[in-house]
Amino acid sequence: MMTTNEDSSKWWQQAVVYQVYPQSFQDSNHDGIGDLNGIINKLPYLKKLGVDVLWLNPIYKSPQVDNGYDISNYYELNSDYGTLDDFKHLLDEAHQNEIKIILDLVVNHTSDQHEWFKQSKKSHDNEFANYYIWKDPGENGELPNNWGATFGGPAWTYVPERKQYYLHSFAPEQPELNWEEPKLRAAIYKMMRYWLEFGVDGFRMDVISLISKRQDFPDADDSYAYSKRYYAGASNGPRVHEFLQEMNREVLRNFNTLTVGETPNTNSDQAILYTDVDRHELNMVFNFDHMHIDYGKRGKFDNKRFNLVDLKRVFTEWQDKLSDRGWNSLYWSNHDQPRAVTRFGSEKYRIESAKTLGTVLHMLKGTPYIFQGEELGMTDAKFDLLADYQDIETKNIIDLYQQEGLPEDYIKEVAYLRSRDNARTPMPWTSESPYAGFSDVRPWIKMNPNYPEINVADALKNKTSVFYHYQKLIALRHELPVIVEGKYTLYDADNEDVFTFTRTANDGTMLLVIASFSESVLTYSVPEKLVGNQQWQVLLDSSASEIDFNSQLTLQPYQSIVFMTTN
Known part of the structure; x- marks a missing residue:
């Protein structure tokens, strides 16, 4: 709340x-x-x-x-x-x-099935003619420019009724609206x-x-x-x-x-x-x-x-x-x-x-x-x-990579790692x-x-x-103004395994976040500036381990700790 x-x-x-x-x-x-x-x-x-x-x-x-x-x-x-x-x-x-x-x-x-587009493609002079982006072909009928669509292919599709191309940044069925109108x-x-x-x-x-x-x-x-x-x-x-x-x-x-x-x-x-x-x-x-x-x-x-x-x-x-x-x-x-x-x-x-x-x-x-x-x-x-993939972007990439002759194991790997369908499973x-x-x-x-x-x-x-x-994280955001308002400061920018930062509120309240991104147990040296006189108390620990603040912390794989002080 x-x-x-x-x-x-x-x-x-x-x-x-x-x-x-x-x-x-x-x-x-x-x-x-x-x-x-x-x-x-x-x-x-x-x-x-x-x-x-x-x-x-x-x-x-x-x-x-x-x-x-x-x-x-x-x-x-x-x-x-x-x-x-x-x-x-x-x-x-x-x-x-x-x-x-x-x-x-x-x-x-919009969709090319939107009534605006159905009317717009009929002629140059109807009420919706300028609702979309239309361009004449080049001298030899070529595309208006070399832009490509995000899902593959050119960003232009020809419509015989208007003898013009319309712009689409995604699928051809998604014509671009003309905000100049x-x-x-x-x-x-x-x-x-x-x-x-x-x-x-x-x-x-x-x-x-x-x-x-x-x-x-x-x-x-x-x-x-x-x-x-x-x-x-x-x-x-x-x-x-x-x-x-x-x-x-x-x-x-x-x-x-x-x-x-x-x-x-x-x-x-x-x-x-x-x-x-x-x-x-x-x-x-x-x-x-x-x-x-x-x-x-x-x-x-x-x-x-x-x-x-x-x-x-x-x-x-x-x-x-x-x-x-x-x-x-x-x-x-x-x-x-x-x-x-x-x-x-x-x-x-x-x-x-x-x-x-x-x-x-x-x-x-x-x-x-x-x-x-x-x-x-x-x-x-x-x-x-x-x-099994449904996403239009992924299917286009699969087709492209197959045409290029890439190994099926590689195509499966990148589909598994990057397909939008990964987020869309029920x-x-x-x-x-x-x-x-x-x-x-x-x-x-x-x-x-x-x-x-x-x-x-x-x-x-x-x-x-x-x-x-996650429930605790949400509750803390609702309870502690420092999470909403506090100034962010990064520490150990070049550390390849640990993400360390503080949040500092105007009233002196501070949070110290130390998060391991490693699959190994780490010994982490807390930056000297943060050791000082602060009395850090554990606010949230992602692991079940008992840990107290110290200049040297033993971090379990992917362990994160949020410390808090009001000094």
């Missing part, structure tokens, strides 16, 4: 957000697809965990080419999830449990007001840093990976802040909302422009820099392991830059990323590393985001067959049924095979489980 005034315009600084992937959370109507009533059924679980906000991935009407990020009607719901009445019921029940709900706002693109922006703001008046508490804004394009649509340097050339002319475009300030004036300032922007290709300095409260744009944005530290020579789909020094450098840069201006969002994983334990922790020390990842993240300054199952220590899913509620209590029929995607060992029922029975560690 948040202790700050709920009417405060900055209530989201003390909140903890839990991301629900609706189609994989809980199936209530026996069709193998999660739904809104399933979320309602599990509100007591979320209340027990202690979270303040639920972020729902897109629930709107969609052909589901990209799992709902291709919206065909912003005012209707995907019938697989339920009705508007079901959603109203969910909102009411959540609010009664003092849990807020934010929706995914996808306004960089005032009527389009007005239509989006109207839709946003509708949902806020309906009762939602804010938005996660999908790829919001892409809504403004350079209007000369320049070719990108060929040194860019083909699938990333799009971002050269579309990220943080010339009018993006103008558009967001207009959105704030027209919509957001009239509601007490949480807004978080997904801003790919945005550095920490640019993040300040989005999140500085005096600029009236967004509350926070998602940092992508730590998502890129393990990219290899093949980009995301590679088997390179991250380096802790790089991770600390990125986190520290964002903590320092946004400390006094702006605000951080904090996350290890989401629906677009693999599971945190496999990626940043250790499957060998699954429970230990899951707890320590939670400790590090929740002790940083910013708003923490928990992706469903993270509080259980879920891992990536080892599917037997490449055909929530394991129990070990006692073939589908882990998610459904009583075959789910839309395969279960993670390790659900008999990793599930909610077993976690709730075990007081030393990852779940209860």
Whole structure:
């Protein structure tokens, strides 16, 4: 429970957000697809965990080419999830449990089945003709420029009716909206007001840093990976802040909302422009820099392991830059990323590393985001067959790597390590049924095979489980202002095994976080500056060991300790 005034315009600084992937959370109507009533059924679980906000991935009407990020009607719901009445019921029940709900706002693109696009592609002079980005072919019929789509192939598709190409940064079925058109922006703001008046508490804004394009649509340097050339002319475009300030004036300032922007290709300095409260744009944005530290020579789909020094450098840069201006969002994983334990922790020390990842993240300054199952220590899913993958990005990569003649074992490895499907396997509620209590029929995607060992029922029975560690972390954030407000300071920046930092409040309260990222037992020398005269007391220990503060600490594999002093 948040202790700050709920009417405060900055209530989201003390909140903890839990991301629900609706189609994989809980199936209530026996069709193998999660739904809104399933979320309602599990509100007591979320209340027990202690979270303040639920972020729902897109629930709107969609052909589901990209799992709902291709919206065909912003005012209707995907019938697989339920009705508007079901959603109203969910909102009411959540609010009664003092849990807020934010929706995914996808306004960089729509589905090609959206009525706007159906009309826009008919002619150059109808009401919706300028709602999307259209360009004439080159002199010899070539593409307007060399931009590539994120999911592979060129970022342009030809439409004979208009004799023009339209832009799409993702799948061809996701045409890009033209934010230069005032009527389009007005239509989006109207839709946003509708949902806020309906009762939602804010938005996660999908790829919001892409809504403004350079209007000369320049070719990108060929040194860019083909699938990333799009971002050269579309990220943080010339009018993006103008558009967001207009959105704030027209919509957001009239509601007490949480807004978080997904801003790919945005550095920490640019993040300040989005999140500085005096600029009236967004509350926070998602940092992508730590998502890129393990990219290899093949980009995301590679088997390179991250380096802790790089991770600390990125986190520290964002903590320092946004400390006094702006605000951080904090996350290890989401629906677009693999599971945190496999990626940043250790499957060998699954429970230990899951707890320590939670400790590090929740002790940083910013708003923490928990992706469903993270509080259980879920891992990536080892599917037997490449055909088991559903994600459009992963399937395109599998096809590409097979065409290149790469070994199947390597393709399986990188799919296991990096596929978005790792996060999208159904929530394991129990070990006692073939589908882990998610459904009583075959789910839309395969279960993670390790659900008999990793599930909610077993976690709730075990007081030393990852779940209860997360519960403590959330409670501490609600209780201790130093976690919300305290200044961050990094120590031992070059230590490749231990992440050490402090948080310091204006009243002198300090937290010291020491977290091992090693599978070995370590002897750690606490920095001399922290030994001093402080009387450090253990606030939280991820292990069952009895430990007192000392200049030399013996750390078990993936052990993390939070010390506190009020000196």
